[in-house]
Amino acid sequence: MAETEGDPEADLDAFLDKFRGPERYEGALSPENWEKEFEKIPMFMKTAPSEIDPKQNPDLACLQSIIFDEEQTLEEQAKSYKNEGNDYFKEKDYKKAVISYTEGLNKKSSDQELNAVLHTNRAAAQFYLGNCRSALDDAIAARKLRPSHLKAIIRGAVCHLELKHFSEAITWCEEGLRIDPKEKKLLETRAKADRLKHTKERDLRKARLQEKKEQAQKDAVFRAIKERNIKLLPVSSEDENVISASLAEMSLDGFSSQSATGSKVCLDENGSLSWPVLFLYPEHGQSDLVSAFHEESRFIDHLMVMFEELPPWDTERKYYPSELELYYEDEEREEIYQICTQSTLLQALQHQRYFVKAGTPIFLVLVKCAPFSKNYFRGKKVHWLK
Known part of the structure; x- marks a missing residue:
């Protein structure tokens, strides 16, 4: 019987024939690189692109809009950014973590506990980027929102230590140890800050004594020159x-x-x-x-x-x-x-x-x-x- 146009059985046979022959259906995964191609599918991506262009990645942009749906409350959006920042932090992508935590803070959530955590987490990311001054600012901001936030105190103490603010580092450690007397990081930081503070004070005393000694030598030289009636001509002053x-x-x-x-x-x-x-x-x-x-x-x-x-x-x-x-x-x-x-x-x-x-x-x-x-x-x- 001849094949007639619009015959459902004939259409099905033609469709199945595509899988029997070498021809692959459009959009199929290649047998050789199917794992890499699989990771390009938004739902199965291990890491997202740094910038998402809706025209080039419409599916990914759609997922992002779902995650950060404007219909969510500010607290929910801020928490989503916090979680995103935590994921970047675990991957040691601290720059992206800072961006995510910042976006979370920009939501200006009324949840001060959440905002304190965002500041503290951003302080940690900034610290690993070497931005100790910015990290300290975040630790201070977190403590303003939650004075007893132990992680913020630890971050601030470590930042003060890196910035060679030894007295301030000791003060922050003491405040944290009043909350948890056995906190290992605070005990270590306080001991190191105390040791470096004494070293700095000792070096300062030595420098002052050396400066005093050198000044005495200069004065002796000047007196000897005057006694010999040798005339000095300064470069720009007669004083x-x-x-x-x-x-x-x-x-x-x-x-x-x-x-x-x-x-x-x-x-x-x-x-x-x-x-x-x-x-x-x-x-x-x-x-x-x-x-x-x-x-x-x-x-x-x-x-x-x-x-x-x-x-x-x-x-x-x-x-x-x-x-x-x-x-x-x-x-x-x-x-x-x-x-x-x-x-x-x-x-x-x-x-x-x-x-x-x-x-x-x-x-x-x-x-x-x-x-x-x-x-x-x-x-x-x-x-x-x-």
Whole structure:
């Protein structure tokens, strides 16, 4: 009998034939990847997408609308967000947990117990994200709603500890232990905070004693300088207190030499001063630093050591100690003074027109009768320092 159009039996046979052959029905799960495809079905998802687009995931958006139905009471909606946040927290997805707890708080439920829990749970998530300040704010908010909320007290105590608020951490622990004297986390936190507090106080005492000692040394150096009639020129002030304070630095402002960092004038046990002294070589744009030039040492002694071997930048081989001359500039008068290389550092510093700027004596080194030296002094008044 010929197949007639609209025959129910024929339609059924045609439908069943699809399952007998290789052709699969539309939307079927593949035999190879059926487990992964199964997890894409909203009802069986293990984790939800971070953002749900109703157009791309209409089924999932529908489920979400059911979970957070606007017809639910604010308390029910807030509780749903709390449960969602707890699930994210268990998965260690703390950012999403914070978002869920925040949404729950935004419902402004009248259930203060629930709001306290939302704040406490958000504090825990914030803590694991490293946001201790935000976590502490939540713990404080939770306690305002429920002062005896032990979990909020524990969160707050731990946050204070991480923020190095040791006294506050101890106070929170004491308040919590009045509620539960055997709470292990509070006992551990209080012991650690107490130990760190004593360590901090001890270190602070040491720092203050060291600061006092260093100040006494600075004062002694300043007195020794005044006794020698050495004149200091501060960078920006003529006040003696500023000058005294500037002795703490004594670094070489304007020079990038790493070895000069931290150099300063020192007073030894015999009452003698040693200075950081900078030698400049204008002809070559070079410099040398003697970090501890004893005031009674002669310039020639240091030059002999410095130029025992000629430096690589002296391509003309002319920087022999016996051929070198020393000068310093009087910036105020725009004059130059020549110093005898046989004189001591103290003799140079005590000259009436020598001013130590920024704690570092500076001297120019030039070669006798060299063309550069003649041009350098042209138009300048040069004095011989006896």
